[in-house]
Amino acid sequence: MLKYIGKRMLLFIPTLIIISVVIFFIIQLPPGDYVTSYVAALSAEGETFTAEDIAQLRLQFGLDDPWFVQYFNWVKNIVTRGDFGYSFEYGRSVWSVIMDRLYLTLAVSFVILVFQYGVSLPIGIYCANHQYSVGDYALSFIGFIGTATPNFLLAIIIMYVVYVNTGEVYLGLFSTEMLQNGMRWEYVPEFLGRCLIPLIVIGTSGTCGIIRTVRAQMLDEQARQYTLTARAKGCSEATITYKYCLRAALNPVVSGMAGSLRTIFSGSTVSAIVMNLAIQGPVLLTALKSQDMYLAGTIVLIQAVLVLVGTLLSDIALAWLDPRIRFAERG
Amino acid sequence: MNNETASKETILEIRDLKVNIKTDEGTLTAVRGVNLTIKKGETLGLVGESGCGKSLTSKAILGINDKKCKAEGEIIFDAENLGRVNLLSLNPRGKEIRSVRGKQISMIFQEPMVAFSPMYTIGNQINEATLLHITRDKKKAREISLDVMKKVGIANAEKRYDQYPHEFSGGMLQRALIAMALVCSPRLLIADEPTTALDVTIQAQILELMKSLQKDFGMSILFITHDLGTVARMCDRVAVMYLGRIVESAPAVEIYKNPQHPYTRGLIGSVHKIGTKAQERLFSSEGTVPLALNLPAGCGFYDRCSRRIDGVCNVYDPQLVDIGQEHQIACFACTGCPYGKGGKEEKANE
């Protein structure tokens, strides 16, 4: 097991290097750079620039080097000084900008992940145990609607329905009052209420997929001989479902977890804009648009690394869950 | 063959068992009124080719057939805790039937490789029945399991106990499977082709093992197979099944000496004369049991029967008839038409 983990860790390094190059390349791919967007933004406010001003700015931001030189400098600073560069847009170090929202982002992503699996596992099991029942169809149908409705639209529809019925607009996780006064116990119910919409919107987009995986896997496992063996032993249906089928059905579910994380990151970007969530997604999108490349690059890198780590963890979990893999790796 | 231990006491009686399977194309009656009795300490062989309904019958006893299957009739079992009880009347998911499964009736499946969950150790899976039925003490259960494992001839049981199925060979797994079935000392063991998946030498070992274990545990065995050779070795009595029906039933010796039903004779013939092409066909895929969906009226074996009587066999449905010496047979050619005109008639569906 340790050897397996070690081997995976070693493979992690070249992947990380490739990924950072790819990300940096992708981010600087669109035409223009931060100076052009900076000039554009200020021009819109009635300021004027000359060609020399712009050249000066480029020099100042270090944007006149070719992209690989910029990449090299970026990585050098990350490795040697833990410095992820400077956000042009915010006028601060990238890391401090990221830290603003990092915890909330991680918390939101984690909660959504837990929500997705917390909801879809039982539903998937239920649907498998009650295959072709009304409940199975109804839950699948709702799941599909959640998946088929684009996140942004679902968010707007839910917010609108809530607004029409309560007169309240739930934008963001914190109300103005909470932001003004800091978190207090009396705000907790409202805060939880505010969490619900993003949870539903971002959560449902992935839930359906997991439900279907779980359901299909459970059905597969239920058809296997060993469930018969267990039943013949006198095991209860619950034991068969949870001890035998679920355990085996979890494999693909676990290996899909890292993918879910990536979907959550992407899904939450669009949703977070619509619902004004103070998480990384919108920052990333603005950074991408305004070519604030170190900020964008770092966020994408962090997300990619999280997904990679997620993959690694799920592979390890898989090995731990499934003795066959465990032994195959040992041998 | 433990003729001495075979008392008159019946442990299991199957009366007119029917198993219907719902399929996309309609309901298929795969077991069409089976009657069987198994006595205490007796080994009953249930013989028939694949798909004749023998596995369905055995699973019906435990109530572990697929949801699509529905069993009718009666399966009376002499249960320790419940007295004589119709197993079919019990809720297939209920506590009562579960107290019978594994504890009083247990089962050995044909393919040991898939009968174990790959996720848990062998010990864990053998233990389970003990923990369910005998003791909640894990240490004790482990001891019991190890004991049984040793009994079934698993060398190095202590180490094997903590291994996973994929670390076992097929024969070893079958032993483990038998250990799992015997761990609660059941009164009835259903062995569903326990040796099919194994190679010949292992087969013999396993069969010997089962025989000796039956002696030790004093249980009855329902031995299901398509292989008459094995039956001869193992069983006290034999019931031959064809297309969801028992077509012949007799003590093992009798059936070998004096097979009556053309099907039985064919079966025995095929054992004796391996290599005869015409008979091989019987077991080839092409010659399998017809689709039971739209069965023609009359004897199910009519199409393939060399002794068929046109106008009788394809019109009337033969029933089991005593022909003496505990020998029963369902064949007009052997017994003559017992009904005459106006008997049980089924119109062909064509």
Next chain:
Amino acid sequence: MRNIKKWLSLALAVMLCMSATAALAEGATFTEAPFLTEASVYGDVADRLPVASDVMVEDASYLTIGTYGGELRRSAGGGNWDAGKPIEEGLFRFNVSGAVEPNVAKGYAINDDATVYTIYLREGMKWSDGEPFTAEDCVWFYNAVCLNKVDGKGVRNCHKDANGDPAVVEKVDDTTFTVTFGTPKYDFIEALTVDLKWHFAPKHIFEEMVQAVIDGKDEEALAAGKAICGTEFSDVAKMGKELLYHFWNYPGVPTLNPYVLSTEEGKNSIKGEYYEFVRNPYYWKVDTAGQQLPYIDKIIYTTVSNVDQQLMLLLDGTVDYQTVAMESIPTILESETAINIYEWSGGDWGDVGTQLHFNLNVADEHLNALFNNIDFRHAMSICVDREEFAGLYSDGWLSGGQAAPQKGNQGYSEEWASKWTEYDVDGARKLFESAGLVMGTDGFYDFADGTDFVLNIVSVADNGAADTYKILEPYFRAAGIKCTFKDSDRSNIDNDLMANAIEAMLFPVTGIGDISIVLKPNSMVPGYATNVAWYGTMDETTATGDLLKLIELKKELDVTVDPDKREEIALQMLKLHEENMWTLAYVEASSTYHAVNARIKNFLEQGVWSDIYRDMGIAHVQCWYIEE
């Protein structure tokens, strides 16, 4: 600027007025907000205000006496000017009728040949941190900051004389300083109000930092900057610009504004989710009852990501004020929250969303010749059915129009406003042909040499141009013009602009027109700056004909000091525009709509939305109050 001429002559004749203390009742005492009294750290309000005679009284006729307290709740897209313009205080300001009036300055005097301006300040006025505001702050700002370009902007045009030389600014005493030009500068005050606005910075805060910048001690300067506002800047240029030009965005920088950014953690970053501007306890304006302004204690901002969210918060009553699009007004009026809608006019030449700009300096020879051909522009204008187009564009709220000064603004003429607006496809086709285009076999016009003519139009993404193009394109196509459209991010557009890679632009980065060409000629003259999208990189070296004339006129305007002459030049420039129609528009200019929660009082009901007037700034947020 209708009465600018009248106003200027008045200015020449008299040493200008001290501010209107007369409006304050005789013997009135000054009072302050309970907010400040409760804090009980600021002392007596009279001590915080300038001397009684120098206190500025907000006495516009539409104002009523308000009550203190409450919060003005706003939403923000993180844009800093959005928070800055409403609270901005310059030395002088425009009033609602378009006249310049003293603001931070108490008044000024001008010598006979308009070379020396003497600016008078209010005695006893204080920065928001309680330190005295004096002429030293103004003089230091010019000499240390502007002349050394520490704020990234340097000397503005208003401070340059006819030769382009910077003025000399000298302190006379604590409340007086002079601005001396090498040549007569008649328009200094108004140019100052448009170009620079403020003329000061808190020397006591920035002196050390600015000196370090000037001395080239970057590390030291950055450390000083961080000590002031807590932000770590990457370089001195960025820091100078941020702290001295975008100063209101940083906590701990004292201002003269009615509100200053909170210094409280979690509320002090304009990039944060939430931030607030709290009242300046040393604010120097009072109402006619002697109550120190502002009435409202705080302006609080919740950051949102788009216009739709601003609307939602407005609807649910979480936000008090917002400019809104016309199509959302019915939804607003239907909401349970009581919201008033006010309509302000603006200075755009036709609706910006329908302005079509051609790059008259486009590199391609064929295109260049075509775009510079008046017949082509004429044809492009008349090939659109303006009434149907306007109906689609604005759902019937706006009529068809042209890129011309709109009613009520300088240079308006009905003739111009309706020039080339008659729908005539056949006429357009004839004009295309006279412009040298030849109908090709595919039903679209080609250049005379047979090469394909495709009009490539670009725009900034997310501004609605795509929708406009969608309804405009069929008209062009019907007239035989093949066109393409691409909208992309602003940065890409600007990049292309600088590379002169743009051919034509719909809904430009910056539209043509403003309320006064005299005050702000930039957006009407080619090649002036990057923000003038519609001429690419054209300057006098490449311009010919009327365009060259226009550029020359602008240059002349820059150095002309005589107001009559200036207006004459301005009118000549307008005339050139009218004759040439370098830019087209298809729909009349739309108004700016303000949605204001009914609890907000003293909102300026009929205003003019213009950058010159600092957009919402002219509504004087310090005079607003809340009545539940």
Next chain:
Amino acid sequence: MALFKKKTVTDESYYLASQWSLMWRKLKKHKLARFSLGLLLILYLSALFADFIAPYGLEEFSSLYKNTAPTRVYWTDEDGHLSRPYVYKLQKINDKKTFKVIVSEDTSEKYYISFFVPGIEYKLFGLIPTDMHLYGLVNEQGEVDRSARINIFGADSTGADIFSRILFGGRVSLTIPFVSAAISFFLGILLGGISGYFGGVVDNVIQRIIEVLSAIPSIPLWMALSAAIPPGISVSAMYLYITIILSFIGWTGLARVVRGKFIALRKEDYVMAARLAGVSDFKIIVKHLVPGFLSYLIVDLTLGIPGSILGETSMSYLGLGMKAPATSWGVLLKETEDLVSVAQCPWKMIPLIFVIITVLAFNFLGDGLRDAADPYK
């Protein structure tokens, strides 16, 4: 000794049927799948015949019908008698006080719904020029009058018929997934196959690429790739770009599956036998390996299509996808992205129903296919 006669199998075809026709048989029994297949067939046919079925073209704008609700169809006349279905033309007043556009029916003239009426010209299948449309309006004199409109799903902000746009949008939205799935399919099989079949260094490299691509969130990828799309390209070129972008991201999952299958199949006896018999690697892959799991891939593909449809809507939302005047369902949904549209023109969400139906149908079809492809069920 002929003890037994050969059993005559009544339904010989059942045993002789190919894998595909077996799948088809099973599929036909899956009610939901059959229904979905029918539904999809209707959708695709209506996209194919969009020119004919749609009463209006994409660019038949109308300021009068801008943002108007679905047209009300009358079945009875003023006296309550059953009548040939008709509609009224609209009239509009801008109320400056409430800023409301008051739309009402102009009841002075009736416009009857008629079938096979002439409208804008088009080429059926791009070949046959005609101006015949399935339905349209005629006035009381029986003449075609195109100033009055019948918009059964309402009109958008240009006054264009949403129903017509859904049909035309279907052309893009229903085919992009197929094309991009085909590209993904090709890439997935190719790279996954190479990776799984050859193993070793090649496998390692491809695995890393997959890992990298599937770790990068899709939005930056989309943004970067769509920024590379040159301006002023035609609709069809744009279409191509979008499919390429979508498939560029989509192939990795498939490649993984294929690789797994290859590794499993490589060990199968028949592959070994082929190898020993000296069959070339390529032939082995194409002739032996691919058919071995093609059914799986088809299922995977069917279930992947909804993802592409949704990907296209997401791209449109971010402004990276199709742009007006071209129409796709994503473009249509983007037009409902703001509160005002949802609140004032709820009918603009009708395209969503089509997206949901399509996604559902593909999923159920995929379910059915999966069941059908699995011989053990």
